[in-house]
Amino acid sequence: MEASLAEVLRQVTGYIYPNEVELHWSVLIVLYPYLTGLVAGAFILASLVRVFNVKEVQPTYRLSLLTALAFLIVAPLPLLAHLGHPERSFEMFLTPNVHSAMAMFGFVYAWYLTVVLLLEIWFDYRKDMILWSREESGLKRWLHKLLTLGVFDLDAQSLRFDRTAGRVITVIGIPSAFLLHGYVGFIFGSVKANPWWSSVLMPIVFLFSAIVSGIALMLLLYMFSTLLRSKALDMVCLDKLASFLFYALIVDFSLEMLDFIHRLYEAEESIRILGQLVASRLFVSLVVVQALMGTVIPLLILGIVSPALRGRSRGLVMLPDELRRLLYAGAATLIQIGIFSTRWNVVIGGQLFSKSLRGLTVYKMQLLGGEGLFVAGLLLLLPFVILMTLIWLLPPWPDQEAEVPAREIEPERQLQPEEAAAIASEA
Amino acid sequence: MPKQLTRLIILFAILTGGLVSARHFLLPKTFGELGHYRAAAVTTIAARPIHYAGRDACSTCHADIFEIHARNKHQTVACEVCHGPAAAHVESPTDVELPKPNKRALCPMCHRYDPSRPTGFPQIDPQTHNPVKPCITCHNPHQPEPPHVPGECSACHGEIARTKAVSRHAGLDCTVCHATPVKHKVTPREVHPEKPRTRVFCASCHAKAAKSSAEIPRIDVDTHGGRYLCWQCHYPHQPEGA
Amino acid sequence: MNGETTRHDQPPTSAKSGQMWGTSGSTSRRQFLRTWSLAVPAMLLALRSKAVAIWFTGETPNYNAKEHRYGMGIDVDKCIGCGRCAEACKNENDVPREPFYFRTWVERYVITPGDTLVDSPNGGIDGFPPTTSEKGILRTFFVPKLCNHCEDPPCVQVCPVGATFSTEDGVVLVDQDYCVGCRYCVQACPYGARFVNPKTHTADKCTFCYHRLVKGLQPACVEVCPNGARIFGDIRQRSSPLARFQRMRKLHTLKPHLNTKPKVYYADLDEEVR
Numbered sequence: 001m002e003a004s005l006a007e008v009l010r011q012v013t014g015y016i017y018p019n020e021v022e023l024h025w026s027v028l029i030v031l032y033p034y035l036t037g038l039v040a041g042a043f044i045l046a047s048l049v050r051v052f053n054v055k056e057v058q059p060t061y062r063l064s065l066l067t068a069l070a071f072l073i074v075a076p077l078p079l080l081a082h083l084g085h086p087e088r089s090f091e092m093f094l095t096p097n098v099h100s101a102m103a104m105f106g107f108v109y110a111w112y113l114t115v116v117l118l119l120e121i122w123f124d125y126r127k128d129m130i131l132w133s134r135e136e137s138g139l140k141r142w143l144h145k146l147l148t149l150g151v152f153d154l155d156a157q158s159l160r161f162d163r164t165a166g167r168v169i170t171v172i173g174i175p176s177a178f179l180l181h182g183y184v185g186f187i188f189g190s191v192k193a194n195p196w197w198s199s200v201l202m203p204i205v206f207l208f209s210a211i212v213s214g215i216a217l218m219l220l221l222y223m224f225s226t227l228l229r230s231k232a233l234d235m236v237c238l239d240k241l242a243s244f245l246f247y248a249l250i251v252d253f254s255l256e257m258l259d260f261i262h263r264l265y266e267a268e269e270s271i272r273i274l275g276q277l278v279a280s281r282l283f284v285s286l287v288v289v290q291a292l293m294g295t296v297i298p299l300l301i302l303g304i305v306s307p308a309l310r311g312r313s314r315g316l317v318m319l320p321d322e323l324r325r326l327l328y329a330g331a332a333t334l335i336q337i338g339i340f341s342t343r344w345n346v347v348i349g350g351q352l353f354s355k356s357l358r359g360l361t362v363y364k365m366q367l368l369g370g371e372g373l374f375v376a377g378l379l380l381l382l383p384f385v386i387l388m389t390l391i392w393l394l395p396p397w398p399d400q401e402a403e404v405p406a407r408e409i410e411p412e413r414q415l416q417p418e419e420a421a422a423i424a425s426e427a
Numbered sequence: 428m429p430k431q432l433t434r435l436i437i438l439f440a441i442l443t444g445g446l447v448s449a450r451h452f453l454l455p456k457t458f459g460e461l462g463h464y465r466a467a468a469v470t471t472i473a474a475r476p477i478h479y480a481g482r483d484a485c486s487t488c489h490a491d492i493f494e495i496h497a498r499n500k501h502q503t504v505a506c507e508v509c510h511g512p513a514a515a516h517v518e519s520p521t522d523v524e525l526p527k528p529n530k531r532a533l534c535p536m537c538h539r540y541d542p543s544r545p546t547g548f549p550q551i552d553p554q555t556h557n558p559v560k561p562c563i564t565c566h567n568p569h570q571p572e573p574p575h576v577p578g579e580c581s582a583c584h585g586e587i588a589r590t591k592a593v594s595r596h597a598g599l600d601c602t603v604c605h606a607t608p609v610k611h612k613v614t615p616r617e618v619h620p621e622k623p624r625t626r627v628f629c630a631s632c633h634a635k636a637a638k639s640s641a642e643i644p645r646i647d648v649d650t651h652g653g654r655y656l657c658w659q660c661h662y663p664h665q666p667e668g669a
Numbered sequence: 670m671n672g673e674t675t676r677h678d679q680p681p682t683s684a685k686s687g688q689m690w691g692t693s694g695s696t697s698r699r700q701f702l703r704t705w706s707l708a709v710p711a712m713l714l715a716l717r718s719k720a721v722a723i724w725f726t727g728e729t730p731n732y733n734a735k736e737h738r739y740g741m742g743i744d745v746d747k748c749i750g751c752g753r754c755a756e757a758c759k760n761e762n763d764v765p766r767e768p769f770y771f772r773t774w775v776e777r778y779v780i781t782p783g784d785t786l787v788d789s790p791n792g793g794i795d796g797f798p799p800t801t802s803e804k805g806i807l808r809t810f811f812v813p814k815l816c817n818h819c820e821d822p823p824c825v826q827v828c829p830v831g832a833t834f835s836t837e838d839g840v841v842l843v844d845q846d847y848c849v850g851c852r853y854c855v856q857a858c859p860y861g862a863r864f865v866n867p868k869t870h871t872a873d874k875c876t877f878c879y880h881r882l883v884k885g886l887q888p889a890c891v892e893v894c895p896n897g898a899r900i901f902g903d904i905r906q907r908s909s910p911l912a913r914f915q916r917m918r919k920l921h922t923l924k925p926h927l928n929t930k931p932k933v934y935y936a937d938l939d940e941e942v943r
Contacts, residue, residue: 002769002867005767005769009769015776015787015788015789017774017814017861018768018769018771018774018789018791018792019769019770019771019855019861019864022864022865024852024855024856024865025852025856079851082851083849083850083851084848084849084850084851084865084869084870084871085848085849085850085871086849088830088847088848088849091830091832092829092830093446093450094453095463096829096830097463097826097827097830099827100826100829100853102827102829102851103829103830114439119435123431126431149431149434149435150434151430151431153429153430153431157429158429158430161429161431161432162431165432187853191823191856191857192823192927193823193857193858193859193927194856351856354861356787356861356943357943358787458831463831463834464831464834464847465844465846465847468834468842468844468846468847469734469842469879471844471846472842472879473732473879473883475762475880476880477761477886478889479760479761479881479886479889479893481881481892482892501895503896503897505892505895507757507892507893508757508893508895511760512757512760535796536751537749537751537753537895541749541797542800542806542809543779543797543800544749544811545746589803590803593804
């Protein structure tokens, strides 16, 4: 550790405060807004179905919810791994400083996990869990029964309540998702000591890049999961996803350009060192990866190929389905890399220049070690492992959704003679 | 009320109850007494060990040295600057001895010439100023006045001397422009040298009619520079500029 | 200090009290794995030993924090850049000696018409190497830096758990036994005054030598400054060197536009200083 710091000291250009040799927030803190961004984005996609009735993307509804949950579970882990004393982390809930954005975020996270995400999934899956548990055996049956919380009602009134509750929660959930990731933006944006972070736009930029990354992720997940299950891809769904991705990306790009132009125009004191920062330390990650590869090229691809600009399921250029979805996958992958790079540029970029505004330092990322690349990679894979477990437990596929038998929905209704006979023959 | 709702409310109630009672047990006792922090932390920090005894601690046992020291040029220099942290020595004087720096390594930390040091601060070039000899050979650290008053102004005004030495005014002795009482070398901060207060002074070399060397640049004293004194624009130690 | 100095700085009485959750003093990162697997039992243990571990050990019963409010004056033109203050601070407060952790340090400014060069090699502890070129220097001077113990500290504002705080006598401190090491305060400090101690894995910074203040002593850096560039005082006291300093000099603070209201006042501060 000391050796790497000595190495950093050798590579400093200009003047940095002596305490700034050690870069304090590592790649793990880059990972954290990336993960919460995906949560918010996936959830907002799900809410497009539930609240705005965008029927085309219905196949991704349940998958989005499970994805959001999987990533939300993993989101605090990089934070814990980064803390100097993770065993004291509960103090944030014990004695939260109400003036601290970080402390309040713990409660926003808890709210979102319990009241929004877990409840929404529960209400959506409740009837399925009851019906599945009837046919299953072993661990799965046990888990499903447990998760129903001992409520086995399937009558019309209960189901209606489930649907209403789900809608109410989604309506509450949309501003909650905005709050979840906008808050992460605020954690950075409210630091007046750092001119790279301190900006009113920060929460908004974070939020829209979250939406972009979430939709892109769901596009990829939907494609891969469907192909893995050897089912046919719903191109209408994919086209709609691609269109929304395009619109979100336009807004995101505009916001980033606004920030850039605003900074250059105002040209306040920090512009000199920040210009040096972008030109030297952040050139590849910002100009090449984030802007060019992560925004401009996907915009071009999606704008030309998806129905976003032309509407009525026709892109500017008509391409066969296989090629179109390949390009969508390519664009979505570039976007993921681009958004990760965005987080990198904010978190690491904000620490590469000195608060004396006179020098630049370097970030020596460890390979192994508690905050190294290896741990970051593991934490990036973990949500997918959890997602696979959730998919096993709560299959999100539309064709596996259980259907409640009619007689259960309306138990008061008199059985028709043919129905009575059918039941008798079943027994 | 639908059964789902009641079950959920019960679950939340259990969770909340559990968290509230956990908080009761886990909350540190002194938290919040003085503000949003553990009051016990202040006590912990206040109880940290002390290593530097402070200026007054030495006078009790070393009164003689202390008195001399307090009257001379090093009076602002605490004993512990040169002798190191002394709290342990104050506790057990016979067991713990403090070092007496008597090589050349320590003194140049303050007195080595550096242009960034304030003007008038006594500075020497360690390589040329009595090399090899320990500083205490000539300077008693508690009474560090040099064995004789400095011969040159550059002894204390190194930066000015060096700037002037490579300038057009190199040939001019400091005393040509600065009338300096002898006492300035003894009590420099009480008695100050003078500065020329008239334009006539510089004109004695730089006026068109002046009887001085041919290569000295000339100006028309009546019109050049208006009402200003010459050195209000020109830096006499480096008149040609940076 | 010269090479032959031996450090006899074993404190006569070391009373370390009030350890709360059990500190992990190890420097190895493997510690993080161990703490992970011990998190729950550790909490339970802390719960059980809490009553025993936290006790009040007052060593200064006569000190009343409410009567004081501390600040520091820095006379920039008196600083000779000897680095004795930075050295004394590390000695007094057991700060790690590596050149990455400083509670106080000295910067040198060399201003020429074209450029301004700033450096602080090892915080100034070993002195400064000769300036590369003396010709063309407009102004050059030293500036001591330290935690400004702001009236409105951004570090206290962002600490999620209340581990860093402002005392009643105006000193900003860090609770080493409560800090979780999230490093938000380090990011929030505009002056680079904070660092993370590699031994305690918590935030660390200048404390105005609080443990000396409560005993009526001065901070170590003020104690050893040979030229009187650092002036410590009680703002509440009507007569003190700091009171005179505040009366007679035109004062500046660092980064006033950030409205942190620092309590370290610089006289003759150049506009190039950040």
